[in-house]
Amino acid sequence: MNVPGTFTLGPGDGNARTGCLTTAHGDVETPIFMPVGTQGTVKSLCPTDLHDLKAQIILGNTYHLYLRPGDELVAKLGGLHRFMGWDGPILTDSGGFQVFSLSGLRQIAEEGVTFSSHIDGSRHLFSPEKVIAIQQNLGSDIMMVLDECVPYGADRAYTEKSLALTTRWARRCRQAHPGGHRGQLLFGIVQGGFFKDLRAESAAQLLEIGFDGYALGGLSVGESREEMYDILGDATPLLPADRPRYLMGVGAPRDLLAGMAAGIDMFDCVLPTRNARNGTLFTFQGKVNIKRAEYREDDTPLDPTCPCYACQTFSKAYLRHLYVARELLSYRLNTLHNLTFFSIMMERARQAIRDGRFAAFRAEMEAVYPTDEEQTEE
């Protein structure tokens, strides 16, 4: 049994690579897509569903869990795994992204970021030390450092200043968690906006500090696909090859493929789960908007080749009915299906990389998911 943090590379294909990351709650085959379980549940699914769809690792949100039910309560109840009944690996973000995107009144200072709860307006401080303590209480297998996610369009002066603070925060996070604590890994996050030299500077600073893995943050924040791919192609090689590389908040099929092609190992996004709740379903024949009238009398499964319970049991007509009637079962069946699709797509991608035919697989998937598809959807 490998110690947590062990990362073994398997066969690669071009820059794309396969690997296996060991965590305190088991191994994760990479490249991997991580379903988002914001508040201690992947919305509408239970742990049995997650096992059925072969989810290997899920994500929890520090901001949400800190506010409700509270990280100290979760610790008292045995940690997030026990609390939510999920025995597989969990990655938690630092809460920074939510603070910057959800919270209205926020103040950034050297100490950390002060923000208002979206639940009751109460004021809170997230410092580097605080977000580490919270994630230690949650007991996640992979923790993320506190960073400032620079808004799209920020100028060079703002981005430089922000990056310097992000690096100082990263160093304080590492100091607060020198390693070893219950096998919890700590990943650094490369920022630097859309300035390539700042991205390089950020990566070099994080490498000097030393982390168990490295993420690219601040992408998929409103830029064009071309801009994102440009930074992705440039910044990914700056991350050490022997450590897992994580592209944060990216989840459109086309972007996962671009990420893998650049050498990324881990992804997370609310896209498959949020789209499920909006009636947008992913199949290997393309996206299906289940509310469309054309499915009203459609007695065929959404995807006859899909092993998920929704496709094995129900017709598109029934899925449409549930969606139109706003039935609770609609959210669950749609979520189960979309995450099954993402799970299978990633398994196929891993196999394609192992077989040295990743470019062909990517082209095949891109034909089904053309460029006009939304990057992330609300």
Next chain:
Amino acid sequence: MNVPGTFTLGPGDGNARTGCLTTAHGDVETPIFMPVGTQGTVKSLCPTDLHDLKAQIILGNTYHLYLRPGDELVAKLGGLHRFMGWDGPILTDSGGFQVFSLSGLRQIAEEGVTFSSHIDGSRHLFSPEKVIAIQQNLGSDIMMVLDECVPYGADRAYTEKSLALTTRWARRCRQAHPGGHRGQLLFGIVQGGFFKDLRAESAAQLLEIGFDGYALGGLSVGESREEMYDILGDATPLLPADRPRYLMGVGAPRDLLAGMAAGIDMFDCVLPTRNARNGTLFTFQGKVNIKRAEYREDDTPLDPTCPCYACQTFSKAYLRHLYVARELLSYRLNTLHNLTFFSIMMERARQAIRDGRFAAFRAEMEAVYPTDEEQTEE
């Protein structure tokens, strides 16, 4: 294999009785509680969940399914069983109750009742022949006649006039479905408000027409528990002993016990499913309001003896968190638990009747569910 409609009585205890009703989709052990699946789904649950909790028969609502997705569409897609992936017995109501309770502008005439859709305001007519045709399209195993559910407080003159119409409608329903059509059974509904002689008149008229089973309608409409029990005790013996007896819309544990004690075989109610979504959970130790602060740190299962997935997997603290956070999983776990409780309670009741100790079982349950409990909750 018995033909649909066969009803075999087992051991009884006082007026309480056990039995087995054969339908075209299998046998139902009575007394039975039927979960309500209004729009082609028991809210938040899938058929696998229903099998897990040993649901033997579920209810569908004609009014809702007629409006959406439409009974003709359901017929085209192979009937309600196939549409919703449930291979067990289904009972459908006539739609009358919903028309009288949900629909604002409604007009009663000899022909039937004209009403406005709650979805788009469109005007529709439910005649006796129409509700039979709809239920034939749905393909339910047990169909109900169209009746007028007299509002609580209606005077004798109104009730007499309404009963006469209800009886004429019942006769037209029987004529529209003389029997045999795909094994679909047809039940009559005793009305007559809170006038015992009118109840007797209604029962005699229905018996003369002849149905596969007989229901008591127009109870649990706002009357006191004493009034309901009075009518229940008086009217149940008017129903033939060799046919299943169904008490409509009643579901509080105390009322199920009173119904069984009077000789009722079948019940339905939204209470366990609706209460689940409101965070009120049933256990053999009494009702639990899961949102209460006392459960915030409670690491114990809701009911350690309950075999449901929620009790076997999660703590009360987690169930509370899901409820407070309005997570979709909350509705499902709570519903799964409440229906499991009702399923087990009814199984225990059947066993108590077989063992000749029903009175003791009833007293035991009444101690846990005292009289101040709400009869039906919104």
